[in-house]
Amino acid sequence: MDLLIATAASFLLVIVVFLLLENTSHTSIIDFVWCFGVTGASVFYAIYPDTEITSLGWHLIVLQLLWFARLGGMIIYRTLALEKEDGRYRRLRESWGERYRQKLFRFYIFQGLGIILFSLPVWSALLLQTEITKFGIVGEALCLIGTIGAFASDWTLTKFRKTPGNSGQVCKAGLWRYSRHPNFFFEWLYWLGLAFLGINGVNSLWIFVFPVMVLVFLLFITGVPTVEAQALRSREEAYRKYQQATSMFVPWFPKNRAE
Template sequence: MNPWLMILIAWFSMAIVMSLLWGFQRRTNDAGIVDVAWGMGVGLLALFFAWGSTDGDLTRRIIIATLSLVWAIRLSAYILWRVFTMPEDGRYQSLKKDWGAVAQLKLFWFFQFQAIGSLLFALPMLIAARGKSSLGIFDLLGICIWLIAIIGELIADWQLARFRAKSENQGQVCQEGLWKYSRHPNYFFEWLHWWAYVCLAVTAPWGWVTILGPLLMLHFILNVTGIPPTEAQALKSRGDAYREYQRTTSAFFPWRPKLEKVAV
């Protein structure tokens, strides 16, 4: 199938899905469903791109579709569990408060922006799926990166969920396991995961373009929808305890924590 036609179909489909989900969130009063749809949208678009790229190597297409879907199902299932078991994400509560009377209108366009985001982040899978060469060392490296990233994100999510499940930790800052070395290890491994598709696309036409995937994801995490609103909410709910956590712990890349100040 022509890649431009696939891109057009993908955008149109995601725009419809996000419009329907915008209406759904008006009834539930929980905009967090957009995060579920964004991740699952990327996985389903990757499956569509792998199916439609009939001129690409079949084994490569199967691997890309499988990796993308497993990633999407894991991420979306975890976020969906949070949507149904926890209050609305503080980021969306703050946005609605700031936007006031026009909140729903702005949320509609926010959902449409997420539709475009799903398409943009699925494009590396389209490029990789069109590669004609058989699997090589870079493909194996990509699969290894994917495994490390998924396992790391699973561990980070599990450690945070276990910490929050204990009543005595309510209002406290999680500094256990991976969270001792990074304030956002889940974001770090999510970013690392996108390098897998860069490796899988190395031999494909225009494969170098896929490096924009992890670079764009890094920008969103560090400057837009990731760390800034998450930490703003954490400072509101945890105050000085989180400020101390910011002082001693790396924001993104895992690193040894800074030593506590020694009183003189």
């Protein structure tokens, strides 16, 4: 029942946001709404009236709130810093033309589906496990490392972009020296940690389908392809050299020519 309620609430949320924002230049707010929805659904699963809040439930609530503070805060900062419409959504508006409203609605509905998909790891962990096990300790460590690593990556990139003279340059500071997408890598590490929190014997190993799903999204759908395409449009030569010298995803030592 909790999953059905969360599903209905998620789709209702994105539909309301669509109706409020469809004729504005602030449609990128859906990014924050998605983040808020995933966290809200996850917390709801843990406190749903038909269940007690277990030890694992409390830990998951704290981890998800930390995830929301990191990602949601970054999205809000990025949105407020923009003086005009987010470039990604402006390009969608231009490419969709006369069918913009219909396609934007479908896009928002897809975000509602995304809320449920990305909250399923927490729902599954609570279904499989109630306490923090040895695997759970590993999972918590991965979640915390992922949150800290993603925050450090975002912070470094934000500082780089705000530094005068860096326009058109590629950030190679901090973790960006070892990975072209350290924020995505550590984001994935967080979701891998959630899977470990739900392990309850061999029969529960199916929960690892969720970090695999997140990995597919990051590497092939919404993450790396979008960011790299934008980077090549804005600073092609410099970014191609960066691609040749730096690991795409997993942090690793750069090739000598990156020095």
